[in-house]
Amino acid sequence: xxxxxxxxxxxxxxxxxxxxxxxxxxxxxxxxxxxxxxxxxxxxxxxxxxxxxxxxxxxxxxxxxxxxxxxxxxxxxxxxxxxxxxxxxxxxxxxxxxxxxxxxxxxxxxxxxxxxxxxxxxxxxxxxxxxxxxxxxxxxxxxxxxxxxxxxxxxxxxxxxxxxxxxxxxxxxxxxxxxxxxxxxxxxxxxxxxxxxxxxxxxxxxxxxxxxxxxxxxxxxxxxxxxxxxxxxxxxxxxxxxxxxxxxxxxxxx
Numbered sequence: 643x644x645x646x647x648x649x650x651x652x653x654x655x656x657x658x659x660x661x662x663x664x665x666x667x668x669x670x671x672x673x674x675x676x677x678x679x680x681x682x683x684x685x686x687x688x689x690x691x692x693x694x695x696x697x698x699x700x701x702x703x704x705x706x707x708x709x710x711x712x713x714x715x716x717x718x719x720x721x722x723x724x725x726x727x728x729x730x731x732x733x734x735x736x737x738x739x740x741x742x743x744x745x746x747x748x749x750x751x752x753x754x755x756x757x758x759x760x761x762x763x764x765x766x767x768x769x770x771x772x773x774x775x776x777x778x779x780x781x782x783x784x785x786x787x788x789x790x791x792x793x794x795x796x797x798x799x800x801x802x803x804x805x806x807x808x809x810x811x812x813x814x815x816x817x818x819x820x821x822x823x824x825x826x827x828x829x830x831x832x833x834x835x836x837x838x839x840x841x842x843x844x845x846x847x848x849x850x851x852x853x854x855x856x857x858x859x860x861x862x863x864x865x866x867x868x869x870x871x872x873x874x875x876x877x878x879x880x881x882x883x884x885x886x887x888x889x890x891x892x893x894x895x896x
Contacts, residue, residue: 664848665848665850666708666727666728666729666731666732667729667730667731667732668848670820670839670841670846670848672709673817673818673820674815674817674822674837676817676818677817680711682878683711683712683715683765683766683878684715685878685879686765686798686878686879687712687715687716687719687763688719689878689879689880690763690796690880691716691719691721691761693880693894694761694794694796694894696721696760696761697760698720699720699721699722699743700721700722700760700761701721701722701723701724701757701758701759701760701761701790702716702721702722702723702724702759702760702761702762702763703723703724703726703755703759703761703762703763703788704716704723704724704725704726704763704765705726705749705751705762705763705764705768705785706726706727706728706751706764706765706768706769707725707726707727707732707736707746708727708729708732708736709732709735709736710725710732710733710735710736710737710739710746712725712763712765713725713736713744713746714739714744716763717741717743717744721743721761722743722744723743723744723745724745724746724747724757724759725744725745725746725747726746726747726748726749726751726755727746727748727749728748728749728750728751729748730748733746733747733748751764751781751784751785752772752777752780752781752784753784754783754784754785754787754788755784755787755788757788758788758789758790758791758793759788759789759790759793760790760792760793760794761793761794761795761796762785762788762789762793762794762795762796763795763796763798764785764795764796764797764798765796765798766798767798767799767800767852769781769797769799769855770799770852770853770854770855771851771852771853772853775853778853778855778863779863779866779867782863782864782867782869783867786867786868786869786896789896793896794872794894794895794896795894795895795896796892796893796894796895797860797892797893797895798890798891798892799855799860799890799891799892799893800833800852800889800890800891801876801883801885801888801889801890801891802833802854802855802856802891803856803885803886804886804887804888804889805833806828806833806854807886809826809827809828809833810826811825811826811827812824812825812826820839820840820841821839821840822837822838822839823837823838823839824836824837828854831853831854832851832852832853832854833851833852833854834849834850834851835849835850835851836848836849836850837849837850857874857883857885857891857893860891860893864895869895869896870895870896871893871894871895872894872895872896873893873894874891874892874893874894875890875892875894876888876889876890876891876892877889877890877892878890878892880892
């Protein structure tokens with residue numbers, strides 16, 4: 643399963659509908675996923691910006707940017723970048739790296755931006771979090787509305803068929819002396835990851851949950867949103883998408 647997902651902290655009282663906001667705002671989220679392959683991510687962005695042939699100093703939106711590592715890299719490539727994320731803690735951290743052509747703001751991806759962008763990137767499975775399926779369509783419409791006349795958008799999602807086929811039901815990952823007990827399963831059209839661990843005598847439980855959206859699902863939503871799907875790739879080297887073998891579902895649209 644991919645790096646970024648929504649989650650609920652069931653250690654807290656009540657049932658927080660916005661599970662992703664509580665999990666992303668904990669330090670444990672960043673500890674568990676600290677070993678992500680950022681070099682691979684940079685190669686992906688090199689390939690993507692080259693493919694899109696973005697103009698120098700193009701305005702780029704990194705939507706669901708987390709702590710902004712990819713926004714920073716895109717800015718180093720010479721683009722004028724805005725990183726946006728729902729997590730206030732992540733944006734606070736990311737903002738330490740801001741400059742004249744790199745900015746960060748707290749933003750709900752369901753809301754369009756007033757300013758228009760030459761490219762909008764939604765990377766590493768940062769889509770399909772919402773409890774209400776209609777919000778996924780709303781997000782696509784917001785992305786479309788935020789593009790300039792000649793702009794392109796990119797959604798990099800997991801390839802659901804491949805993920806389900808290779809799902810590891812249970813494992814333990816030890817990071818910084820914390821044993822993360824992880825269970826994965828598919829239920830009600832979603833891919834779940836249950837995460838249990840203990841730190842400093844306190845037990846924690848989080849649930850990551852992502853809508854198992856297929857290419858057909860995206861195509862249906864894009865048709866409804868008036869979006870044109872221009873190209874599809876299956877990995878970060880921009881190889882052709884294969885329904886069962888590709889690890890990623892990378893969609894270029896406008």
